[in-house]
Amino acid sequence: MKILVLADVESEYLWDYFKKEKLEGIDLILSAGDLDPKYLSFLATFAKVPILYVRGNHDDCYKDTPPDGCICIENKVYVYKGIRILGLGGSIRYKKGDNQYTQMQMKSRVNKVWLSIKKNKGIDILLTHSPAKGINDGPDHVHVGFEVFNDIIAKYKPKFFVHGHVHKNYMLNFKPEMQLNQDTTVINGYERYIFEYPDKDSLENVEASKEKAASKEAAADELKESKSSKDC
16 A cells, blocks of 8 residues: 655645646555645545545644545544554644643543554554654754654554654754664655555565564574573
């Protein structure tokens, strides 16, 4: 499944110089926030796939003018073709705003969606506006990530953590995609980025490879212990 991520800056490629064929082959669109609702509404008129979104810290206008034809997944797990997507928008609180939260407030939001996560037996994609604390976040307070996102990643092991908020020019070595660990890939969707969500067969092969590697490691440890016992 090919997923298009949008965040923070309206892409001239998709708005000013739009052509229908630019969306061909895209299976799902995710907006990580801080985008003009008119931009998302424009894309929704041409896209033949759902546009799911969370709000950024600059999206207070969504309260009165939400993007038409798009689906808000704030504080819920939305399932699309078997993919479980948890949406948590907003940034760290640095001034007054509807979409800004303290660390404790974000933790409280996460606690409230716990039942939805349990009901769906976990999540596959974590879609947020802000990064996680220490993962692609910035040194200044405005761009500090949320600590509780690290807890979600550690506990539920989503295949992808998709965020925005930290612009390309904020970082010296900007990378839109990075492998956090063996379970989770991190995507910074600044402007636009396309990534491939593996199909079921690919996922089963990955899991089989992990189990095989784990079995080999366990066998090696057992052999090592056996040799150690004989030496004694």
